[in-house]
Amino acid sequence: xxxxxxxxxxxxxxAVRRAPSGGRTPAARxxxxxxxxxxxxxxxxxxAMFVLGPMVAAAWISLTDWNLLAPANWxxxxxxxxxxxxxxxxxxxxxxxxxIAGYLPLVYLGGLAIALGLNTAxxxxxxxxxxxxxxxxxxxxxxxxVWRWLLNPANGVVNTVLxxxxxxxxxxxxxxxxxMPSIILASAWKDLGFVMVILLAGxxxxxxxxxxxxxxxxxxxxxxxxxxxxxxxxxxxxxxxVISLINGFQVFDQVYAMTGGGPGGATQVVVQQIxxxxxxxxxxxxxxxxxxMLFVVILAVTVVQIRGQRKWVxxx
Amino acid sequence: xxxxxxxxxxIAAAAALVMTACTADGGQADGPVTITxxxxxxNDGNEENLQKIVAAFEEEHPDISVEVTTLPYADYGTALQTxxxxxxxxxVFDLEYANYAQYQANGVLAEIPVEDPSVYxxxxxxxxxxxxxxxxxxxxxxxxxxxxNSDLFDAAGLEYPTSDWTWADEQAAAEQLTDQxxxxxxxxxxxxxxxxxxxxxxxxxxxxxxxxxxxxFNTPEGVEAAEWLVGKSGTVMPTVEQGQGTPDFDTNxxxxxxxxxxxxxxxxxxxxxxxxxxxxIAVEPGNTQQASALFSNAVGVSSGSKxxxxxxxxxxxxxxxxxxxETRLDAGWELPVISDEAxxxxxxxxxxxxxxxxxxxxxxxxxxxxVVAKGQQEMQDIMTEELVEAQAGRKTVExxxxxxxxxxxxxxx
Numbered sequence: 001x002x003x004x005x006x007x008x009x010x011x012x013x014x015a016v017r018r019a020p021s022g023g024r025t026p027a028a029r030x031x032x033x034x035x036x037x038x039x040x041x042x043x044x045x046x047x048a049m050f051v052l053g054p055m056v057a058a059a060w061i062s063l064t065d066w067n068l069l070a071p072a073n074w075x076x077x078x079x080x081x082x083x084x085x086x087x088x089x090x091x092x093x094x095x096x097x098x099x100i101a102g103y104l105p106l107v108y109l110g111g112l113a114i115a116l117g118l119n120t121a122x123x124x125x126x127x128x129x130x131x132x133x134x135x136x137x138x139x140x141x142x143x144x145x146v147w148r149w150l151l152n153p154a155n156g157v158v159n160t161v162l163x164x165x166x167x168x169x170x171x172x173x174x175x176x177x178x179x180m181p182s183i184i185l186a187s188a189w190k191d192l193g194f195v196m197v198i199l200l201a202g203x204x205x206x207x208x209x210x211x212x213x214x215x216x217x218x219x220x221x222x223x224x225x226x227x228x229x230x231x232x233x234x235x236x237x238x239x240x241x242v243i244s245l246i247n248g249f250q251v252f253d254q255v256y257a258m259t260g261g262g263p264g265g266a267t268q269v270v271v272q273q274i275x276x277x278x279x280x281x282x283x284x285x286x287x288x289x290x291x292x293m294l295f296v297v298i299l300a301v302t303v304v305q306i307r308g309q310r311k312w313v314x315x316x
Numbered sequence: 317x318x319x320x321x322x323x324x325x326x327i328a329a330a331a332a333l334v335m336t337a338c339t340a341d342g343g344q345a346d347g348p349v350t351i352t353x354x355x356x357x358x359n360d361g362n363e364e365n366l367q368k369i370v371a372a373f374e375e376e377h378p379d380i381s382v383e384v385t386t387l388p389y390a391d392y393g394t395a396l397q398t399x400x401x402x403x404x405x406x407x408v409f410d411l412e413y414a415n416y417a418q419y420q421a422n423g424v425l426a427e428i429p430v431e432d433p434s435v436y437x438x439x440x441x442x443x444x445x446x447x448x449x450x451x452x453x454x455x456x457x458x459x460x461x462x463x464x465n466s467d468l469f470d471a472a473g474l475e476y477p478t479s480d481w482t483w484a485d486e487q488a489a490a491e492q493l494t495d496q497x498x499x500x501x502x503x504x505x506x507x508x509x510x511x512x513x514x515x516x517x518x519x520x521x522x523x524x525x526x527x528x529x530x531x532x533f534n535t536p537e538g539v540e541a542a543e544w545l546v547g548k549s550g551t552v553m554p555t556v557e558q559g560q561g562t563p564d565f566d567t568n569x570x571x572x573x574x575x576x577x578x579x580x581x582x583x584x585x586x587x588x589x590x591x592x593x594x595x596x597i598a599v600e601p602g603n604t605q606q607a608s609a610l611f612s613n614a615v616g617v618s619s620g621s622k623x624x625x626x627x628x629x630x631x632x633x634x635x636x637x638x639x640x641x642e643t644r645l646d647a648g649w650e651l652p653v654i655s656d657e658a659x660x661x662x663x664x665x666x667x668x669x670x671x672x673x674x675x676x677x678x679x680x681x682x683x684x685x686x687v688v689a690k691g692q693q694e695m696q697d698i699m700t701e702e703l704v705e706a707q708a709g710r711k712t713v714e715x716x717x718x719x720x721x722x723x724x725x726x727x728x729x
Contacts, residue, residue, distance in 0.1 A: 264705045
């Protein structure tokens with residue numbers, strides 16, 4: 001039965017679609033190239049100015065001892081060597097990984113649950129979609145302040161409610177063991193709406209006839225979810241995971257606003273270390289080297305994911 | 317044809333984007349000039365007072381106008397550093413004593429000729445000179461004193477703090493004044509680098525050794541000083557969980573009449589002027605000796621400024637003119653760094669606090685913050701972080717000091 005269902009009832013696209021090259025004559029090709037260029041420029045120029053340019057500059061700065069004030073001196077790979085032997089570097093990468101390990105499952109499963117709920121004929125679902133998306137477009141500073149108050153260990157809403165049930169709430173952002181979970185909680189809450197929107201779009205692309213056929217064949221809710229919805233949702237899942245991982249490695253705003261890296265450095269993450277090194281300590285060379293290390297890590301993780309997608313992502 | 321037009325439009329749009337990124341630098345002719353001044357000293361209440369001084373300067377120098385930008389102190393250092401790196405720093409900008417050495421060593425400060433150094437308080441002026449040349453001019457100084465709510469002292473039937481108090485007197489009073497059930501606390505002293513170097517001096521210790529590149533505070537005196545600092549939390553002072561350490565927490569608590577004693581700077585006089593209870597100040601108690609924190613702000617002229625003469629003229633006016641002295645004294649702003657004691661007389665009779673003499677008394681034994689040429693901010697951050705660890709009870713005071721000493725040595729060596 002699953003074999004007959006594994007392919008939706010429409011023709012598979014050709015394996016490789018040849019990109020149009022704009023005609024056969026040289027003049028037509030040139031005109032085509034110009035058109036492509038014209039459409040690319042508005043995004044290529046800012047990209048070159050604000051992303052590629054700074055990246056190249058950072059690569060150069062990472063090989064110098066620039067302190068923002070005095071002229072830079074060439075130091076070769078000293079900054080990288082220093083970072084690799086500094087225990088702080090390991091700490092900030094570990095904290096970042098801990099954040100991702102907590103955040104990713106929470107935001108994905110939460111987003112999935114809401115998307116499944118909103119994909120039904122629920123009353124007021126349009127309104128609910130807006131409500132869930134609202135935190136996504138809210139400034140992190142606002143969200144962080146609200147969560148700081150909610151999770152205030154002494155008189156926050158959360159601990160007050162816990163106290164009604166006789167539970168002695170933890171010192172959320174004042175206890176090193178709870179500070180990262182607090183940040184993860186707030187982050188997952190804020191990003192739920194984004195994940196929900198992507199997954200909802202994926203859900204709505206699933207042919208209802210498939211689910212109906214499965215129901216007729218006696219598949220229960222769980223069976224339909226695992227055997228039909230999840231495989232057909234895999235492109236959306238893949239996109240959410242790639243984007244969330246990249247964003248997760250770059251976590252900064254919420255940490256800066258909620259704990260400032262504290263207590264006792266327990267929530268210091270990579271981007272915050274880059275910020276501190278540059279703007280607090282004037283060690284722009286080291287900060288640039290750390291930026292490049294982070295870039296290489298993100299690139300490697302993303303490449304592995306794209307290679308691995310063949311095994312589990314189903315493009316129908 | 318249509319595609320060519322589209323391409324042309326795209327390229328034009330791109331070219332426009334690139335062109336807005338580079339603006340032409342106009343050459344400087346003689347005649348009226350505009351100089352820029354970025355400051356934090358007037359932020360939070362003294363903006364109009366600064367404007368008064370600027371207006372007087374412009375009146376005296378019709379060919380110079382001054383464009384003032386005011387930033388909050390908390391963001392100022394980052395903004396200044398970014399402007400210096402980007403080459404967009406103002407002609408004249410504020411700096412504080414702790415950062416002077418670093419900026420001077422990196423060549424961002426222009427020399428400011430001073431014709432008559434005798435108008436300035438000599439010791440403070442010298443703090444901004446390197447190799448006999450003046451690279452910044454002190455605009456103000458302030459000290460940290462012990463503020464107290466006299467109504468709370470009266471209610472508890474206690475004697476007011478005097479300038480002869482020691483830590484033990486303060487501790488005893490703080491314990492009696494604390495009434496946690498009523499939300500009233502006996503004492504507040506920030507747990508930070510700036511308090512630690514001072515209480516260390518009050519206990520006869522030194523922060524750095526003679527080389528100036530190695531810490532010297534991990535000693536029995538240092539441990540005792542750190543214990544004095546962190547031990548208040550949870551007994552006579554609120555804990556971090558209760559909000560201690562967040563901006564304005566302590567001064568708001570004092571203004572609300574819920575704090576009996578407060579260690580803070582004389583820059584708070586204006587903010588406390590209208591509180592509905594009696595208050596006064598005393599020189600901060602010491603342990604083996606007295607030591608008061610002396611803060612001093614200064615202005616520097618950017619070595620990249622195109623109007624260095626005009627900028628230096630404004631810097632001199634801002635730090636030594638009669639208008640400045642008068643404005644600062646009238647407003648109860650931080651004190652001008654002038655040598656003329658008589659001009660400061662009026663300060664003593666300005667009203668609350670009554671014991672303004674304590675401000676001058678606190679100058680008798682001052683403790684200047686330790687200054688290093690490299691890693692100043694890191695040193696401060698590490699010290700504060702380790703002290704807060706001890707305050708939270710996650711480390712013993714001994715562990716925190718040992719760790720701080722090791723980490724700071726690595727950062728400043």
